[in-house]
Amino acid sequence: MRILLINPNTTAAVTEQAAAHVRRLLPAEVVAVTGRFGAAYIASRAASAIAAHAALDALAEHVAGCDAVYLACFGDPGLLALKEVSPVPVVGMAEGALHLACLRGRRVGVVTGGALWKPMLEEFAAAQGLAGRLAGIRTIAPTGGEIARDPDAALSRLAAACRTCAQEDGADVVVLGGAALAGLAARIQPDVPVPVICSVEAGARMVLAALAAPAGPPPPPSRSAGLSPALTRLLGGE
Amino acid sequence: MRILLINPNTTAAVTEQAAAHVRRLLPAEVVAVTGRFGAAYIASRAASAIAAHAALDALAEHVAGCDAVYLACFGDPGLLALKEVSPVPVVGMAEGALHLACLRGRRVGVVTGGALWKPMLEEFAAAQGLAGRLAGIRTIAPTGGEIARDPDAALSRLAAACRTCAQEDGADVVVLGGAALAGLAARIQPDVPVPVICSVEAGARMVLAALAAPAGPPPPPSRSAGLSPALTRLLGGE
Amino acid sequence: MRILLINPNTTAAVTEQAAAHVRRLLPAEVVAVTGRFGAAYIASRAASAIAAHAALDALAEHVAGCDAVYLACFGDPGLLALKEVSPVPVVGMAEGALHLACLRGRRVGVVTGGALWKPMLEEFAAAQGLAGRLAGIRTIAPTGGEIARDPDAALSRLAAACRTCAQEDGADVVVLGGAALAGLAARIQPDVPVPVICSVEAGARMVLAALAAPAGPPPPPSRSAGLSPALTRLLGGE
Amino acid sequence: MRILLINPNTTAAVTEQAAAHVRRLLPAEVVAVTGRFGAAYIASRAASAIAAHAALDALAEHVAGCDAVYLACFGDPGLLALKEVSPVPVVGMAEGALHLACLRGRRVGVVTGGALWKPMLEEFAAAQGLAGRLAGIRTIAPTGGEIARDPDAALSRLAAACRTCAQEDGADVVVLGGAALAGLAARIQPDVPVPVICSVEAGARMVLAALAAPAGPPPPPSRSAGLSPALTRLLGGE
């Protein structure tokens, strides 16, 4: 099995970190690609909107020969657009982690880096229909990019935010979200009184589960201008 | 890996059918148990309430040595109670299938056997926080038990109900629900214009995914009377 | 008029306490029965699931000759299953008290004993469609059983929780819930700035009101195994 | 016990009809008053807005010496305003009937006369927090006033609307709403497959139940101009 892992920001180090984590977990070949354009780290609505285009661009270029696509950015820019055009199942990191967390707890907390993500993730959860399952979203000030550069410095703040989710928001499970936070859940678990889920692992496991669902029909072709050749062809139905 | 598959009705043939289907799909040992008491087929609120007790009873007796529990009845009687007392992750068949279906489509249809299930499943989906993802629930008159005895007779009615979900309710994915319907999704897929998900397979794959989530703390012990020795011990915190 | 009061836990003293309170209030004969099996006090999801079976068992054995059923456990285990099979109206204690409280205030607080009840009651209120009317649910650590053994010790904590409901959660009416708390509402009312409703009384009055609604049709019969003779007959449609 | 029954329209015959029905049901003295100004029959938003004022006016004039107030217009104009200023409990006819119906069925249908009531009652149910319990609202063209003048002519249309609620909307209980429809529920019940609740009776029984809830504090006084002396005094806190 071959999984296309798309990191839609433009920092290859984050791509490699997430891919390495997934390779340790899944019995699958992982093809990892980085966004061709956009923010170095996605931490705003504008960066996320551009990343949706970049993710489509990457999918169009690399999906051939893959069995599934893992959109490996917590916040899942362009998720439904990718599902629309992809010939194989697509799972987003936040999508997968949130649904999986619902199996583990009644009220799901989310902790991630970057203050602007809070309303964006609240809206994402609501769009998934999961607003009612959300206990609360807590962010720490450093963005995913900053955490990636110095994870040790962020550990105690992440653990504190998870504890607040449990103790103040009533979460009985917490998702630690972010490609750049791969593997940190296990490190902070001893300091958190409820289960902490690694979004990179959870999303990856949900990619495997999603293979149970057969493919739907492709969308009608559309004409476009100024896009990459591969994306132009994909949208054109070729 | 060893999975405890609990069929909380009292018909061993259904247990075997579901277990066989899961064994074909998962690289896991499946310990399959049948309810000690209750309805032959669960098709009413009363039968479902009794089945919750039967499922707890089965878990208490058989969970030792297992890595996860699969509550293999679509409708998941007692799901949260099992999660509360189980030392290992528990996934319900409807729970798993509905969350997985959310990854495949925006609006999820459900088709199953037995008219009384419709409001029960609507409430189940709402309690999962997934009411907003539900396109509609369609039942055919024969119950799961009747379909199990003569699946061929039910195929065209199941396919028609799935088509109605797609065409009238706007579902872009349909879950074919029921332990007794294991394997029928693939048979009706050619006659349905949207993906059809087998609830037995979907639930089983979600059991694997759920292993990503670490265990939470056990509940406080409680004293009881008139229950099986194993269940008395489990509730008593022994 | 004859009311079957079912206490689905296995502690006869609680049954008697609730029945005595109802007998003082209603111009009705009260037939009071205790669960044959299950938890001494219901304070967890597992205990509540078993209690649903015990309540069905009690109804099947004792409903003949009664005009209505009062499921006298705040949290109403098995409520909809009892309504499904009962030949006479069934009202649950939490159901009745919550709907009655909605006539008295805009935002309803709930105070009861036992920390595990909070999420269970939140889900119960949501399943009743009343989530939007709930100001908040506050629990004190002692369970109903512990409060029953020493109510005086609990009074000040119950009053404090009711005040918190009013002052922090914005409740303009509070339900003091629990069979074992019968009669305590009047004792704490002087210390609470909003009306406090006794769940035992409220539920009982709603049993009377419910006699206004004619009976619906019985469910289809079903075959079962390992249940009490009376429950087997009731489910079998005899 | 003495109940103030307020009919906030200006047709005394409707007042008498509702009061007579309540007197047959309740062991209580019924003081029945008619609106001093406003629509002959309330069948629009404008008429309902004026009726709220008329109901306040009637309460101010007549509440002294009464133990409870029954706002006997299905749609409950001014309900929360009356509750705000009344020294004794107030129950509205639609309020009481809808909450009582929730004890009898999962999904509540409503049938009444006058097409403009449909959105108004949908909003009323939503404001009660009961939107999720509503199966549907069906109106027949004749208004309550027209039905009151010739009930026999309306019976078959009302029964047909109730059947539609059950068969198309999925209602498992139907409220037949309207002061002018007092007593018609029993007449159409034989032609409807689910229980039909008389709103006049249901509301009246809920007035009795509401006596379980102690009174709350009065609102702060306010100065006004151009109102009746009694209402001026009531609002002024005298």
Add this chain to the structure above:
Amino acid sequence: MRILLINPNTTAAVTEQAAAHVRRLLPAEVVAVTGRFGAAYIASRAASAIAAHAALDALAEHVAGCDAVYLACFGDPGLLALKEVSPVPVVGMAEGALHLACLRGRRVGVVTGGALWKPMLEEFAAAQGLAGRLAGIRTIAPTGGEIARDPDAALSRLAAACRTCAQEDGADVVVLGGAALAGLAARIQPDVPVPVICSVEAGARMVLAALAAPAGPPPPPSRSAGLSPALTRLLGGE
């Protein structure tokens, strides 16, 4: 263009203050009228219910020759009733300000005077379908009437409440609501970290925008008694 500005309380000074503010903003003639009866300042449910009648009364008397109606009381008593009977578009102050605020921020805070307004405005926003956009409603103790008499004394409390909306409730825009608060938004803006919207201005601008929507059909006529001649004629369809 001619706008009928209705102040449904009975204090002419508030009418003049709001009208003067609108005249400075809009290129329109403003016909300003004060309620004939009711509370001096609207600060309770009872006062608001009476004001709905007074607003209808004012509209009936003065709408002839106007192009639009501005219901200039934050809380919009009788809004839907006025829309029902008016031959020209009607916009309420809270309605217009809340919808406009939704264009400016994701989560809307509201600050106004008079503690009883909080639940009333929460219900108003919910009835508008905007509950999900509301960050929170904060009131200060002085009512609009008291603020009108001494605005300088209220400025710092209003600013503090706006800051609390932003910092504790997460509002990214705040509506300063109340006819009597016209023009205060600009004065407190320097002390508030998010945009503050003047409800009088916002509502007035939305009156202009609403002219884009063509008129709908009039309601059926109805007979009434005891109302003003103009209102009797309007309801009678003359």
Add this chain to the structure above:
Amino acid sequence: MRILLINPNTTAAVTEQAAAHVRRLLPAEVVAVTGRFGAAYIASRAASAIAAHAALDALAEHVAGCDAVYLACFGDPGLLALKEVSPVPVVGMAEGALHLACLRGRRVGVVTGGALWKPMLEEFAAAQGLAGRLAGIRTIAPTGGEIARDPDAALSRLAAACRTCAQEDGADVVVLGGAALAGLAARIQPDVPVPVICSVEAGARMVLAALAAPAGPPPPPSRSAGLSPALTRLLGGE
């Protein structure tokens, strides 16, 4: 006053059509720009995701010197991202039209061209918090692009869809959505029994209203790669 009108598809003729319509309505200078890349007509999730990037790109290049931005594509690709980075107010065509329609009717219908828009617009309305105000969304098969090329051919189908919204979905106002449908509302109004709102006009009027709301603070700067120089500078906070 100067308004930047952004058409985020790549068809300049649609830009001109919408701009001409706005110029006829508003006393403002309209700077009209077309997307540099993306779909010729936006009629899918993928095209919409790319258009969000194109709209950001256009805003960055052209916003200097403008007082407000009108995102003139019904569906508002990138709306919140544009609001995040824009120094002046941004209003989307669907956003403005839906909120304005809420002032005109209780339940809002939407008619547009292109079947894939239906779920996208349902999600847009839900994200606006307006799901509860939506009566229904009806699409006709020709996309906006096809309607623009031959509007006369589409008129009767658009009118029929509007009538269905009114008669089957219960809409009391209908928004005719789409930049390419500018001016068609007035042409079909005679054939529709409820008010029909032109989305191009409604959105434009809401741009004027939105000038009432002061600007909020800019987002933190972020580093990016592969974007246009103007967008790189805008995101970089220069």
